[in-house]
Amino acid sequence: MVIGAILKRKLALLGLIVIAIFAAAAILAPWLAPYDPTVSPGDFAAPPSAQFWFGTDLLGRDFLSRLIYGARATLIIGILANGIAVLIGTVIGVTAGYLRGWVGSALMRFTDLMMAFPALLLAILLAAIFDPSLWIVVLVIAMVSWVQIARVVYAETISLAEREYVVAVRSVGASSARIILRHILPHLVPTLIVWGTLGIATTSLFEATLSFLGIGVQPPTPSWGNMVNENQTYFEAAPWLVFIPGIAIGLLALSFNLIGDALRDILDPTLRGRH
Amino acid sequence: MALQKPIGDILLDVRNLSVEFASPQGAVRVIDKLSFDLRAGETLCIAGESGSGKSVTALSLMGLLPKPGGRVAEGSAQFLGRDLLKLDEAAMSRLRGNEISMIFQEPMTSLNPVLSIGTQLTEGLVRHLGLSQADARARALQALDAVRMSEPQRRLKQYPHELSGGMRQRVMIAMAMAARPKILIADEPTTALDVTIQAQILELMATLQRETGTAIIMITHDMGVVAEIADRVVVMRKGEAVERGTTAEIFTHQQHPYTRALLAAVPTFSQGAAAPTAPDLTATAPLITVKDLIVRFDIKGGLLQRVQQRVHAVEKVSFELMPGETLALVGESGCGKSTTGKALMHLVPSIGDIRIEGEAALGQSWGRKSGAELKAIRRRVQMIFQDPLASLDPRMSVGDLVIEPLIIHNIGTPQQRREQAAELFRRVGLTPDQLARFPHEFSGGQRQRICIARALALGPKAIVADECVSALDVSIQAQILELMQELQDELGISYLFISHDMAVVERISHRVAVMSMGQIVETGPTRAVLGNPQHPYTRKLLAAVPIPDPARRHADDWQRNRQRIEGEVPSPFQSVDFTPTYVTYRDLGGGHLVAA
DSSP states (O other): OOOHHHHHHHHHHHHHHHHHHHHHHTHHHHHOOOSOOTOOOTTTOOOOOOSSTBOOTTSSBHHHHHHHHHHHHHHIIIIIHHHHHHHHHHHHHHHHHHHHHHHHHHHHHHHHHHHHHOOOHHHHHHHHHSSOOOOOHHHHHHHHHHHHHHHHHHHHHHHTTHHHHHHHHHHHHHEEEHHHIIIHHHHHHHHHHHHHHHHHHHHHHHHHHHHTTSSSSOTTTOHHHHHHHHHHTTTTTOOOHHHHHHHHHHHHHHHHHHHHHHHHHHGGGTTTTOO | OOOOOOOOOOEEEEEEEEEEETTTTSSSEEEEEEEEEEEETOOOEEEEOTSSSHHHHHHHHOOOOOOEEEEEEEEEEETTTTTTOOHHHHHHHHHHHEEEEEOOOOOOTTSOSSOHHHHHHHHHHHHHHHHHHHHHHHHHHHHHTTTTOOSSSHHHHHOOGGHHHHHHHHHHHHHHHHHHOOOEEEETTTTTTHHHHHHHHHHHHHHHHHHHOEEEEEEEOOHHHHHHHSEEEEETTTEEEEEEEHHHHHSSSSSSHHHHHHHHHOOOOOOTTTSSOOOOOTTTTOSEEEEEEEEEEEEETTTTTTTEEEEEEEEEEEEEEETOOEEEEEEEESSSSHHHHHHHOOOTTOOOEEEEEEEEOOOOOSOOHHHHHHHHHHEEEEEEEETTTTOOOOSSEEEEEHHHHHHHHOOSSHHHHEEEEEEEEOOOTTOOGGGTTTGGGOHHHHHHHHHHHHHTTTTEEEEEEESSTTTSSSSHHHHHHHHHHHHHHHHEEEEEEEEEOOHHHHHHEEEEEEETTTTTEEEEEHHHHHHSSSSSHHHHHTTTTTSOOOGHHHHHHHHHSOOOOOOOOOOEEEEETOOOOOOOEEEESTTTTEEE
16 A cells, blocks of 8 residues: 555655666676776776766776665674664664653653764774674664754654643543554654754765775775775766765655655544645 | 624625546636625624535635645635735735734644744744844743733743644734734644633633724634624635524524534534433443553653653543443543543553452453453444544555454454445445445445444443544534434443533533543533533533524623633643542432433
């Protein structure tokens, strides 16, 4: 039913198609990519041509192939890191906002502490403890980005818990778990969708920063974030090297946003029947 | 008889006003060819139920229709040689607040909470009349004085949250009147206020009109208010004027059946004579016994979260609710009547002794009950709330909402639950095929029926009804009250009926308890308490009830300085070291007790 409703909305369908293409590229990379993304078959920073559609990068590697392989790291980090961040942020935000009292205070002060702690320092610390890998990057990004979500969810939960229908189900005898799962969480969906999809773009760029520091995706493995990062010094000479992966990140974020917006409307019964 | 007011020439002439709103199905006409005129110095009431288009009329005259979406389709509104409907935004904004002012229903949300009263009052004066700050301040003081605010100097420095609802509405009126407008449009200005405050505000508006000659367009759903203040009336229904005439004509020789139905639905207050007979208190054991119930809330503040103030919401309230009877808790906002109901439902922590069918539901401790114990209580006592839309989760179908109590209490199989929901829906006058719909698809009255169905799901012995008909139109109100009485006759349910509306209380309740400052000041059979009120507070409350009969205006009484209603609703906020003094009761016989 939800899929059917998405297919009916043109913009959401567009988003779905873009994400399907990116996902297909990530999965089928070995068959789709014309060249090995880690070897240099051509000139340095060659402009787009019939042989190299998107040109070559500073080390002469085929940029299209790197873009296709880069979808893997970017999608995994974008979806997984954001998913974990939304999960942690929601659990902590809802718990603190519903229970209030000293439990709520303790959780929120912990959140403030994490917010005040420099994200890069935390990343370096974690990377020093564990060996750098894609999963560490996911973990680091999730650890850093759940705080904002927890803050927003906390504020929203406080107002939701005061609503009269929550009092009404409490008076019927509903347990806290039931109230949270059935009567508070569904109302948080719009907020979570906005934060979750906004996070995709910032996550990709944060991953690039981590790569730059040697903590993120290790060269020569490509990701869209580190492709923007490693080529930006040559922006004037070869602008496409920054633009192409930049546009890819933008498209990814936009597509998730379009789907998210559609989902928010579809899941809200008060908007049903309106487009 | 009303004192003669000087009525002047036609000030505003509205002809064939039609307003359309955009919708997915195309333009919907919400006002269709409405015509009326307004004379200088008179009060014209536009009366009608929700959805009649009365508020939209006001907004279109002020050029405040929601954009995009609303537009004036045709018509004219001649005001001093100009057509209000054709003025551009710049010209309109020079008129608004200057020659035509408006006051709204909710005085809290219509004032800016971060600006002082003085700033908000002088803002318009500086802008419209080009006064200097000092002159504007002087004028603002005059305006506050005119609306009979105590200590106007100090009020200028105060912020909206420091004032009570009635005082805020006075500030709104002062703001609207400060520029001495020719027309004042008041959109349900007293609906959110207590009856005693409503009476004050209506009196104030009538007095101001006499002093300034401002023409008033009063928009209201309350025929009691119409009777109290209107010179002429336009009755609206579904965007059309169905009847117009002088107030006396409308109340005595209505022509249109809708007007007749509207007036017939208004619960008339007859000093207790129409109340159902109270049951014999000694005949059966009480269903619920409440003894010395106390609810206090600490207001914490400052750096260390110390208790700074305490709200004494309920102070040693005791009452009994008999099987099959309706006990009304009445009083003004802040008197503790809703909190008493919530304490009974264990929605707020309380001390005292609450027994349901003789079993202790609450010991002499802060009500820490286990989940299972609480559930057992809630099976027997259920609650319905004032705003049915707010008390239904908008993301769940109404079927799921009605079934939910059964799921929580683990009653029946999914199939049985669905059948019971269908049965409940039939019982409250809805059809089972509506179960799959969502709350927003129903009207206000239907939503309250859904809430009643949900409350009935567990087969409770008693229902706490907290202002459950206050938000409904009078005709719907009557239907819901009827349903509640039917259910009582059939199922023997007891109601704790919390309300501020004396006419409704008289109609439905066997016994009444009048609350003030967290304590019951008078209680007894409805006939005795409303017919022979003994406590001064009960008398004050009853004197303020608007009577839907223009021949018996309070304002005329006030003119002769009788029963003048003054003062504020007392505040339950107290300093930390406050110790309440408890009332003692005098027995007048027949269960009629009054605080000595």
